[in-house]
Amino acid sequence: MTDREAYIALNMIEGVGPVTVRALVDALGSPQAVFNPELSDLRMVKRVGDKLSEAILTQRTQVDPQAELERAEALGVRIITPLDDEYPSALKTIHDPPLALYVRGKIEPRDRHALGIVGSRQCTSYGISTADRLAYQLAQTGFTVVSGLARGIDTAAHEGALKGKGRTIAVLGAAIDQLYPPENGSLADAIAGSGAVISEYPLGRPADRQTFPYRNRIISGLSMGVIVVEAGFKSGSLHTTDAAMEQGRSVFAVPGRIDSPASKGTNHLIKNGAKLVDNVGDILEEFELLVPPGQFEKPLNAPSARPEVPLSQEEQALVKALWEEALDVDSLARAAGLPSSKVSALLIGLEMKRVVKMLPGRVVELAEDLRN
Numbered sequence: 001m002t003d004r005e006a007y008i009a010l011n012m013i014e015g016v017g018p019v020t021v022r023a024l025v026d027a028l029g030s031p032q033a034v035f036n037p038e039l040s041d042l043r044m045v046k047r048v049g050d051k052l053s054e055a056i057l058t059q060r061t062q063v064d065p066q067a068e069l070e071r072a073e074a075l076g077v078r079i080i081t082p083l084d085d086e087y088p089s090a091l092k093t094i095h096d097p098p099l100a101l102y103v104r105g106k107i108e109p110r111d112r113h114a115l116g117i118v119g120s121r122q123c124t125s126y127g128i129s130t131a132d133r134l135a136y137q138l139a140q141t142g143f144t145v146v147s148g149l150a151r152g153i154d155t156a157a158h159e160g161a162l163k164g165k166g167r168t169i170a171v172l173g174a175a176i177d178q179l180y181p182p183e184n185g186s187l188a189d190a191i192a193g194s195g196a197v198i199s200e201y202p203l204g205r206p207a208d209r210q211t212f213p214y215r216n217r218i219i220s221g222l223s224m225g226v227i228v229v230e231a232g233f234k235s236g237s238l239h240t241t242d243a244a245m246e247q248g249r250s251v252f253a254v255p256g257r258i259d260s261p262a263s264k265g266t267n268h269l270i271k272n273g274a275k276l277v278d279n280v281g282d283i284l285e286e287f288e289l290l291v292p293p294g295q296f297e298k299p300l301n302a303p304s305a306r307p308e309v310p311l312s313q314e315e316q317a318l319v320k321a322l323w324e325e326a327l328d329v330d331s332l333a334r335a336a337g338l339p340s341s342k343v344s345a346l347l348i349g350l351e352m353k354r355v356v357k358m359l360p361g362r363v364v365e366l367a368e369d370l371r372n
Helices: 003-012 018-028 050-059 065-074 089-093 125-141 153-163 182-193 211-222 237-246 261-271 280-287 313-322 329-336 340-352
Strands: 078-080 101-105 114-118 144-147 168-171 195-199 225-228 250-253 356-359 363-366
Touching (some): 114 153, 153 182, 237 261, 250 261, 250 280
Parallel strands (some): 144 168, 168 195
16 A cells, blocks of 8 residues: 555544544654554554544555545546645645545646635625625636535635636535535536536545534635635634634635624624725735736726616616615615516516526626626
8 A cells, every 4th residue: 555545545534634644644654554454553643542543443454545546536536645746735734634635627736826715605695796706806817716615605606716717616515426515516517627626525425514614624725815705603604714814814804784694704703803805906915916906906896887788778777776786676676766567577688688697586686797
């Protein structure tokens, strides 16, 4: 067994994590030494007690890294370890770097210029629109957008980066063959074609309450900074910011309404020192050596240009009402001073002209190319 195969095998042993493996390697000299059949007493190793020693001795004869490599290859997945060139150098600097990464797509050297965008699954249209827009603009600037492929803000961040023709990396909270949520399968395919979908979990490992918080350290570890777009006071996204601060990464937060539960977490982060973000320039100025000066200084809700397609006076009234934020159909009708029935008919035409798009709950927002 090679050291590389040993890392993959150790990653498959339940109850053994990166910190324990580091202690084993330091004490025994190499990853493959853990699988030495003559080594039966691991209790001498720091952090390894009777129970864990017994678990390692039992499981080390049961795991088969070569079979795991073959199963991964059949799925179009590569397994990389800290010994491989593709393994991100940024992850090697964190306290508990993954022992192995299952990768669909490709991690490239330019992904060292990465920013994480995270937020709540239960988000508002404001949160979705903002995450989409920030990711779009960051991708156009050359940053890789990292997120977790969860519903809500994560999904919007990945989609925004893809629309911006940039790179994005999805870090899964389950094995790469146990995609969650399942409805994001086509999005995962698109991400793999323009970045990477990655997981540290062995094949077959389903998502649970422990896997999601644990993977958050990888999102922040891959990133130079983490942006929280919308998060409740107890949102799991705040685990990512905790990891980011421990890892010495920058933390940014988008403010929200003070009476909105969806913004309690982000507003709390700002009160406690996170950098307030109301335009993408607030993020870029932190990394000014990587970005040409003067790019993307407009506020998030400022229109960049009027639509080039011809619009009637009533259609223009609807577009004007949507500059500030996405609105449901009834609110849009009131803002534009038009009957709801008339607005519904006008929206069909505007959608065909690709001026607006409809969101769940009869919410309407401007198309991305008008908002960016």
